[in-house]
Amino acid sequence: MKQLTLVCLSETHSKFVDVQHGDVLIHCGDFTNWGHEQEIKDFISWLKAQPHKHKIVVPGNHDITLDTQKYPVLKKKFHRYSNFNPEQLVQELKECCHLLINSSVTIEGFKFWGSPYTQEFCDWAFQIEGSSQQFWDQIEEGSDVVITHGPPYFYGDKLSNGQRVGDKYLIEKVKKIKPKLHVFGGIHESYGQYDEDGGYGVDAIKFINCSIMDEKFKIQNKPFLYELKKDL
């Protein structure tokens, strides 16, 4: 039996918190408010100071500098008066974590697949153009953990008015892939862990929304711990 303790958090928006110890630290995005150079540098310093052996980062829609493809457009909107090299910052970040952008990493026999992309209404970073149906076909078979910035439909995706905003194609695909864990943030007010509806026993997927900030951007929640196990 192989086991890893995962420490999962999201939505820190340039605030820094103490996190529990574990083997793999996972941040599901929105570690900044505006993707400013200093915000990213502060996050890198924080990340470097964490003792976890492995670190995985999936950016969020606020971390605009990490969306290097769209950055020239986003710069005009958000960073008119700053001048820095986004590629260099991304490189610095990659040197202290596994940065997953529609890609995977295998750690001690466990496969983690991550994506920052979401379907959203405001024009931020990492947005899926059009339907997400084909988009989620990129999730790799055999993933033990799926990490996305936004929630799938029905799990941890409720706004305070009760409206569910999770991605319907994402949940469809995740249920086919059958990871042990799907962890995400995105919707601050839906922090919590959820068991797969209609799932059975040990094969049921666990869904965790690990947003540590509430909808008023106040830190209210603790990072989640999850024991990832498998017979190897």
Ligand SMILES: [Mn+2]
């Ligand atoms: Mn957020």
